[in-house]
Amino acid sequence: MNIDALVPSSIDGLMLGFVYGLAAMGLTLIFGVMRVINLAHGPVIALGMFAVYLIGTQFGVNPYLGLIAVLVLGLVLGIVMYFVAVHRVINAPELTTLLATFSVNLMIIGLGTVVFTTTPRAIDMDLGAFRTGAITILGTKVVAVLIAIAVTVGLYLFLYRTRVGKSIRAVANNRAAAELMGINTTGVLALSFGIGIMLAMTSGGLIATLFSFTILAGGVYELKSFVIVVLGGLGNPTGALVGGIVLGLLEGLTTIFMPVGWVPIIEYGVFVLILLIRPTGLFGAR
Amino acid sequence: MKRTWPQSFLWLTLLIIVAIALIPILIDSASLREDLFLTLMLVILASSINIIMGYTGYVSFGHIVFFGLGGYFAFFLMLNYQVHFVLAALASGVGASVFAFLLGIPVLRLRGAYFALATIGINEAVRSFVTNFEPFGGAVGMFFNYAVYDAYGGARNALWFAYYAIVAVALVTVAASFLIKKSKFGLGLMAIREDQDTAQVLGIDPTRYKVLAYTCSAFFPALAGAIFFFKNGIIEPGPAFALLRSIEGLVMVMLGGYGTVTGPIVGAVVYERLRAFLITNPNFSSLHLFIAGLLLLVIVLFVTAGVVGWLRQRVPLLRRYLE
Amino acid sequence: MILDVQNISKRFGGLLALNRVSLSVQEGEILGIIGPNGAGKTTLFNVINGVYPPQNGQVTFRGENITGLPPFAIAQRGIARTHQIVRPLSELSVKENVTVGACFGREHLALGAAARVADEVLEFVGMADKRDMLASKLNVAQKKRLEMARALASRPLLILLDEVLAGLNPHEVTDVLGLIRKIREQGVTVIIIEHLMHAVMNLSDRVVVLDYGAKIAEGTPQVVSNDPKVIEAYLGDPKAAERLLEGST
Numbered sequence: 001m002n003i004d005a006l007v008p009s010s011i012d013g014l015m016l017g018f019v020y021g022l023a024a025m026g027l028t029l030i031f032g033v034m035r036v037i038n039l040a041h042g043p044v045i046a047l048g049m050f051a052v053y054l055i056g057t058q059f060g061v062n063p064y065l066g067l068i069a070v071l072v073l074g075l076v077l078g079i080v081m082y083f084v085a086v087h088r089v090i091n092a093p094e095l096t097t098l099l100a101t102f103s104v105n106l107m108i109i110g111l112g113t114v115v116f117t118t119t120p121r122a123i124d125m126d127l128g129a130f131r132t133g134a135i136t137i138l139g140t141k142v143v144a145v146l147i148a149i150a151v152t153v154g155l156y157l158f159l160y161r162t163r164v165g166k167s168i169r170a171v172a173n174n175r176a177a178a179e180l181m182g183i184n185t186t187g188v189l190a191l192s193f194g195i196g197i198m199l200a201m202t203s204g205g206l207i208a209t210l211f212s213f214t215i216l217a218g219g220v221y222e223l224k225s226f227v228i229v230v231l232g233g234l235g236n237p238t239g240a241l242v243g244g245i246v247l248g249l250l251e252g253l254t255t256i257f258m259p260v261g262w263v264p265i266i267e268y269g270v271f272v273l274i275l276l277i278r279p280t281g282l283f284g285a286r
Numbered sequence: 287m288k289r290t291w292p293q294s295f296l297w298l299t300l301l302i303i304v305a306i307a308l309i310p311i312l313i314d315s316a317s318l319r320e321d322l323f324l325t326l327m328l329v330i331l332a333s334s335i336n337i338i339m340g341y342t343g344y345v346s347f348g349h350i351v352f353f354g355l356g357g358y359f360a361f362f363l364m365l366n367y368q369v370h371f372v373l374a375a376l377a378s379g380v381g382a383s384v385f386a387f388l389l390g391i392p393v394l395r396l397r398g399a400y401f402a403l404a405t406i407g408i409n410e411a412v413r414s415f416v417t418n419f420e421p422f423g424g425a426v427g428m429f430f431n432y433a434v435y436d437a438y439g440g441a442r443n444a445l446w447f448a449y450y451a452i453v454a455v456a457l458v459t460v461a462a463s464f465l466i467k468k469s470k471f472g473l474g475l476m477a478i479r480e481d482q483d484t485a486q487v488l489g490i491d492p493t494r495y496k497v498l499a500y501t502c503s504a505f506f507p508a509l510a511g512a513i514f515f516f517k518n519g520i521i522e523p524g525p526a527f528a529l530l531r532s533i534e535g536l537v538m539v540m541l542g543g544y545g546t547v548t549g550p551i552v553g554a555v556v557y558e559r560l561r562a563f564l565i566t567n568p569n570f571s572s573l574h575l576f577i578a579g580l581l582l583l584v585i586v587l588f589v590t591a592g593v594v595g596w597l598r599q600r601v602p603l604l605r606r607y608l609e
Numbered sequence: 610m611i612l613d614v615q616n617i618s619k620r621f622g623g624l625l626a627l628n629r630v631s632l633s634v635q636e637g638e639i640l641g642i643i644g645p646n647g648a649g650k651t652t653l654f655n656v657i658n659g660v661y662p663p664q665n666g667q668v669t670f671r672g673e674n675i676t677g678l679p680p681f682a683i684a685q686r687g688i689a690r691t692h693q694i695v696r697p698l699s700e701l702s703v704k705e706n707v708t709v710g711a712c713f714g715r716e717h718l719a720l721g722a723a724a725r726v727a728d729e730v731l732e733f734v735g736m737a738d739k740r741d742m743l744a745s746k747l748n749v750a751q752k753k754r755l756e757m758a759r760a761l762a763s764r765p766l767l768i769l770l771d772e773v774l775a776g777l778n779p780h781e782v783t784d785v786l787g788l789i790r791k792i793r794e795q796g797v798t799v800i801i802i803e804h805l806m807h808a809v810m811n812l813s814d815r816v817v818v819l820d821y822g823a824k825i826a827e828g829t830p831q832v833v834s835n836d837p838k839v840i841e842a843y844l845g846d847p848k849a850a851e852r853l854l855e856g857s858t
Contacts, residue, residue: 226406
């Protein structure tokens with residue numbers, strides 16, 4: 001046990017938590033609006049990583065500017081995914097949508113391994129670091145946190161302040177009633193799926209500025225997103241951010257008190273326990 | 287005729303499996319034996335998943351956890367206590383069932399997506415635990431030296447021995463899957479699948495039935511895991527608890543036909559053949575995952591009932607003859 | 610006395626769905642339960658058969674306190690019910706649906722015996738020709754009949770019928786009324802929730818009236834339909850009041 005590491009490790013965990021939270025928000029938004037668990041979440045995160053990377057290497061665009069393109073790309077990809085894989089089975093039992101999105105997962109991974117191979121890539125970013133005593137904070141992480149916060153605030157404002165956002169929430173609450181009130185539910189569902197994918201890809205883009213990655217790298221973050229989503233309550237986007245921070249802190253802190261290998265046991269243990277004890281998440285029902 | 291047909295159908299199915307399983311023995315082909323070993327293993331996995339998913343309506347995404355645990359239990363017993371393979375495999379089946387029973391009581395209270403997520407969490411938790419569990423070899427896993435196989439007449443004979451074992455377990459699994467479906471227990475499970483609250487109003491204790499179904503569905507994959515890793519000679523956390531294989535199992539069930547007896551068998555065979563074809567074909571080998579995904583999507587979107595289910599819907603006569 | 614309900618209260622959040630309701634049912638009788646929409650009739654059934662545990666009060670069935678038992682335990686003791694909104698086991702055949710009732714009900718029959726009971730009951734309710742159909746393919750009237758068949762197959766001592774006549778045409782109503790009388794002739798006690806006044810008044814030996822979760826009247830159909838409190842309860846719904854008066858004649 002290393003008490004000196006306590007503060008830097010928690011700061012590090014906290015910062016990563018914001019990025020995890022952003023990824024989880026995409027998953028939870030889709031579930032909240034249409035009760036679909038998107039099993040293509042991980043590959044989509046990986047696509048976000050590659051998008052930022054390729055835009056950077058092919059066009060020499062700064063990764064942070066590239067993220068803007070990723071936002072648009074994610075939205076479009078998500079809407080396409082919705083109409084190709086989800087729309088036809090939107091009212092079918094859960095298993096069907098789970099498998100439909102999983103088939104997309106296979107397709108992305110299948111194509112991705114052919115196109116990108118599984119050689120690790122990394123984006124060469126250096127924004128310096130702040131140092132005080134034992135604490136070192138990388139500039140890239142600070143920017144990642146700021147962007148994650150900005151996107152979250154944007155999502156919040158969109159959902160709660162705009163007309164379209166309100167229809168998304170109406171559809172999430174009661175799709176049949178929303179339809180009766182004249183809301184174009186298909187459009188809203190497609191848009192929500194698009195936003196969910198957009199959030200996942202954006203978080204992938206941010207992660208790519210921090211760590212090296214392959215097309216398979218999304219899997220880890222997909223599992224983390226599941227944990228976060230359950231922590232924050234399935235279908236609750238704000239809960240996802242808090243859940244992300246909790247998970248990040250948990251990761252940061254547990255590594256001090258026990259070998260790194262035990263962290264996933266704690267994570268998944270907590271995950272299953274929360275599902276059993278409080279399936280609505282730690283922070284109450286939506 | 288009508289009353290005895292289901293039994294005859296079971297015997298016919300088992301007979302076909304036996305007949306096919308005999309081919310590598312008769313022509314003494316090791317490569318065919320390996321192909322069939324894998325296919326039968328997938329039949330066991332898919333049929334077991336079908337008991338909890340197809341009959342009971344609970345989608346167990348992380349079902350591979352029982353395969354991995356079975357492999358580890360048996361491996362551990364064989365390696366450290368020189369327990370005979372058959373005994374070790376049976377013990378691992380019982381061990382996995384006990385684990386499923388204890389786990390099932392809380393976890394099966396969850397419904398729908400929550401249950402599916404929990405099973406993923408359980409598989410990942412167990413995998414990370416085993417990765418750190420030194421008696422099981424931690425991240426490195428465990429391996430046999432070849433002397434272990436001496437008790438079974440050397441490594442070559444041990445491979446045949448493993449093959450006979452997987453054939454036997456596949457036969458038992460298919461028979462069990464059939465008998466469960468045709469029993470009062472199975473009827474109770476299907477009532478739960480259709481509407482758990484109504485089933486309860488009709489006198490079915492859902493917890494008891496679901497936990498029992500989960501326990502049964504854990505037993506056979508554990509045996510398969512024990513046999514697979516015995517043959518392999520090495521066991522590591524990654525291959526033992528591969529979530530992807532688990533999901534492939536679901537795909538096979540969907541492909542063949544959810545809730546039918548022959549569906550998972552057909553699904554496992556078709557899926558495995560298709561994958562083998564794609565991997566060995568130079569035009570497709572790199573794209574095999576993509577094609578598998580595309581195929582799955584087409585099935586999910588357009589042939590929801592799977593091959594067997596579709597046949598039963600299209601040809602009403604088959605409803606009586608095809609289980 | 611086969612069933613005794615004492616002082617049952619059930620609250621959902623701020624809504625008091627049942628307020629100290631007591632009633633008792635004699636063996637072999639048909640008890641009608643009426644009341645305006647939202648009076649708590651279906652909630653009462655849900656408390657009797659264990660779907661909701663009550664906040665207070667006690668349900669006694671054949672001398673045994675069954676309050677708070679889970680629904681399956683109550684079903685196994687011989688209380689069967691139908692649902693107001695039909696709940697067929699969709700992907701099972703009609704016969705399988707009824708067999709479930711027989712297998713897991715009061716007599717715990719083995720599969721073979723249960724299948725024979727299912728055939729008998731399907732004959733009894735006039736659905737023998739539909740036995741191999743998927744339950745999801747039935748029309749609403751048939752689904753209602755399936756609900757009754759499933760409940761009967763469990764060989765209940767007491768059957769709770771929740772609006773089995775709603776949505777049926779006059780011909781079907783007559784049919785089902787005949788069926789209910791035959792059920793009683795077999796020695797099964799019946800509690801029936803019904804909106805069709807003339808039907809419930811004709812059928813029932815006694816009628817209990819619920820309003821806003823409380824019992825406001827009880828007695829023979831004649832007594833109840835002339836009770837000023839009952840007429841008042843139905844005043845909010847003039848049509849129902851009219852039907853009530855028609856029913857008593």
